[in-house]
Amino acid sequence: MTPLVQIENVGRKYGAVRALDNVSFEVAPGEWIAIMGPSGSGKTTLINILGGLDRPSSGRAVVDGMDVGSLGERELTRYRAEKIGFIFQQFHLVPYLSAVENVMLAQYFHSVADEAEASRALERVGLGHRLTHLPSQLSGGEQQRVALARALINHPKLILADEPTGNLDEANEQIVLELLQELRAAGHTLLLVTHSQEIGRMADRRIELAHGHLAQIVANVT
Amino acid sequence: MPAVPRQTRSGRVRITGMFWRIYKRLLWASRGRLALAIVAVASGATVCAALVNLELDSSDKLTREFRTLGANVIVAPATMAGESATMEQRVIDQIGDPIGDGIGSIGTPEAAEIVAASPYLYLAAQAGEPTHAVPVIVAGAWLDQVARMNSWWQVQGQRVTERDDPARCMAGRAAASSLHLAPGDRVKLRHDGRELSCAVAGVVIAGGSEDSQIFVSLAAAQHLSGREGRISLVQMSVRGDAPEIDGVVQRLAGALPGLEVRPVRQLAAAEGRLLERIRGLLVATVLLILVLSALGVLAAMAGLALERRSDVGLMKALGGSVRSIMRLFLAEAATVGVLGGIIGSGAGLLVAQWIGRSVFSAAVTPRLVVAPVTVAVMVMVALAGALPLRLLGRVRPAEILRNE
Numbered sequence: 001m002t003p004l005v006q007i008e009n010v011g012r013k014y015g016a017v018r019a020l021d022n023v024s025f026e027v028a029p030g031e032w033i034a035i036m037g038p039s040g041s042g043k044t045t046l047i048n049i050l051g052g053l054d055r056p057s058s059g060r061a062v063v064d065g066m067d068v069g070s071l072g073e074r075e076l077t078r079y080r081a082e083k084i085g086f087i088f089q090q091f092h093l094v095p096y097l098s099a100v101e102n103v104m105l106a107q108y109f110h111s112v113a114d115e116a117e118a119s120r121a122l123e124r125v126g127l128g129h130r131l132t133h134l135p136s137q138l139s140g141g142e143q144q145r146v147a148l149a150r151a152l153i154n155h156p157k158l159i160l161a162d163e164p165t166g167n168l169d170e171a172n173e174q175i176v177l178e179l180l181q182e183l184r185a186a187g188h189t190l191l192l193v194t195h196s197q198e199i200g201r202m203a204d205r206r207i208e209l210a211h212g213h214l215a216q217i218v219a220n221v222t
Numbered sequence: 223m224p225a226v227p228r229q230t231r232s233g234r235v236r237i238t239g240m241f242w243r244i245y246k247r248l249l250w251a252s253r254g255r256l257a258l259a260i261v262a263v264a265s266g267a268t269v270c271a272a273l274v275n276l277e278l279d280s281s282d283k284l285t286r287e288f289r290t291l292g293a294n295v296i297v298a299p300a301t302m303a304g305e306s307a308t309m310e311q312r313v314i315d316q317i318g319d320p321i322g323d324g325i326g327s328i329g330t331p332e333a334a335e336i337v338a339a340s341p342y343l344y345l346a347a348q349a350g351e352p353t354h355a356v357p358v359i360v361a362g363a364w365l366d367q368v369a370r371m372n373s374w375w376q377v378q379g380q381r382v383t384e385r386d387d388p389a390r391c392m393a394g395r396a397a398a399s400s401l402h403l404a405p406g407d408r409v410k411l412r413h414d415g416r417e418l419s420c421a422v423a424g425v426v427i428a429g430g431s432e433d434s435q436i437f438v439s440l441a442a443a444q445h446l447s448g449r450e451g452r453i454s455l456v457q458m459s460v461r462g463d464a465p466e467i468d469g470v471v472q473r474l475a476g477a478l479p480g481l482e483v484r485p486v487r488q489l490a491a492a493e494g495r496l497l498e499r500i501r502g503l504l505v506a507t508v509l510l511i512l513v514l515s516a517l518g519v520l521a522a523m524a525g526l527a528l529e530r531r532s533d534v535g536l537m538k539a540l541g542g543s544v545r546s547i548m549r550l551f552l553a554e555a556a557t558v559g560v561l562g563g564i565i566g567s568g569a570g571l572l573v574a575q576w577i578g579r580s581v582f583s584a585a586v587t588p589r590l591v592v593a594p595v596t597v598a599v600m601v602m603v604a605l606a607g608a609l610p611l612r613l614l615g616r617v618r619p620a621e622i623l624r625n626e
Contacts, residue, residue: 048620074543086540096251108240113239
């Protein structure tokens with residue numbers, strides 16, 4: 001099977017600091033990968049490169065046949081809109097837009113905003129009754145579920161989640177993990193940065209980074 | 223990279239619809255800062271609209287004011303050879319009687335108007351008792367027109383406002399001083415054995431040659447000099463700018479062959495220079511105010527830009543192009559310009575009316591073009607002041623999202 005993601009000798013330097021150094025791996029379509037490692041090991045840098053928010057200093061990051069590092073600004077913008085779904089630890093919802101409008105925002109940048117579809121996406125994550133609420137009127141777990149609906153609304157090839165449960169209490173963490181399990185069952189490809197060994201064990205494989213290097217890749221036996 | 227087509231279905235919001243939806247949310251969320259920016263723009267627009275309204279109206283109003291400063295066109299015999307050179311009084315009939323319907327006009331209705339005109343006959347006479355006679359210049363004129371043409375004169379006593387009042391006259395300050403005349407005194411004037419006695423209605427302070435003259439009615443001067451039906455010259459006060467006055471001079475010269483028609487260049491040029499200076503001052507003030515307004519918007523927008531950094535980073539991460547994101551923010555800034563411009567245009571007109579009534583004692587004619595031009599200029603000012611928002615296009619989403 002052709003890999004959806006190919007990371008080939010990717011390095012990223014910020015001045016004298018090597019955030020990533022010669023990292024290589026592949027991800028097959030539908031795989032759930034947990035990216036793990038201590039703080040400063042390069043996890044977020046890797047996610048940012050795959051999401052088109054950053055460029056590698058060396059090597060290639062190919063997603064769905066596109067070399068992300070070689071894309072121009074315009075192509076990169078379309079790449080982010082069409083290929084990637086982001087979930088952030090801090091949720092990052094637009095504070096003055098309602099829940100449904102936050103989802104519609106992703107649609108708007110992608111192509112056409114569709115309120116009915118955005119509403120259904122929120123209903124699927126259990127927020128059908130919170131459509132018109134502002135982020136400030138939602139709990140952390142609810143905000144992360146809005147972010148999840150937003151990440152999925154454009155049917156992205158790759159979902160990138162940076163510590164998606166890092167700011168949640170146990171109950172909300174469980175709800176979000178169940179939703180992620182559903183995504184996996186639906187065949188979505190997911191790269192998830194986490195410190196949690198438990199979440200790491202739920203993934204198909206764990207990619208462990210240390211000081212910007214690829215320490216090991218562990219396949220979880222289910 | 224073609225966009226994945228989204229199915230059309232009920233409840234669909236078109237991109238433009240979503241744009242306006244976000245735009246409305248942005249306006250409401252930032253209403254405090256935007257209100258400050260609107261106040262800055264509206265204040266600038268008020269002063270600019272008032273000044274532009276005044277500027278457009280001021281040429282006419284100032285020209286009217288200038289016309290109280292005396293004659294600016296002279297009709298005289300072709301060769302000026304002292305007081306003896308005279309011409310027929312009926313010349314004035316060819317110019318037009320400015321009394322007629324109030325203000326006469328020459329040529330087409332669009333032509334500059336005659337504010338006032340008077341024939342003058344000058345003669346050298348002796349004033350006072352024969353034993354203490356003092357030489358004076360007697361100016362015979364239509365005294366009603368002289369008053370109208372020289373409304374800026376200071377007069378102690380009364381002006382003579384009837385055209386042919388043989389019993390009353392006015393004395394220039396220097397002449398009154400040398401003859402020890404005060405309002406109410408009588409003065410005797412003699413010339414070639416003829417005598418005229420009149421009561422001094424008022425003493426004129428003009429600051430010029432008029433101060434040493436005694437003004438009597440034209441008929442009285444003609445009788446005193448023995449030159450019935452003759453005049454030395456015609457003085458006219460014509461409203462208009464320099465080219466309009468030149469046009470009047472040319473038309474009169476064509477209508478009055480053999481006579482010299484000339485503008486009082488010094489006065490016309492001084493009026494022109496003053497108008498230019500006032501216009502320059504207004505333009506400089508308007509430019510300064512526009513810059514200050516832009517700085518006011520800049521200050522309000524700088525705070526807004528700081529608040530928006532994370533929003534922009536997120537929108538870029540979600541696939542928003544710099545163009546589509548900036549379009550939202552610039553629409554917001556343009557709204558500030560439009561609202562500030564509309565408020566300022568209305569307020570500016572009121573201020574212009576107030577200044578018009580205070581300074582010119584007349585309402586300023588509203589110019590329709592001022593409002594749309596003010597709004598357009600204020601939109602540009604607001605967009606210029608929105609520079610901090612435009613700089614948000616450079617935000618790198620990874621840095622913003624990491625720092626949150």
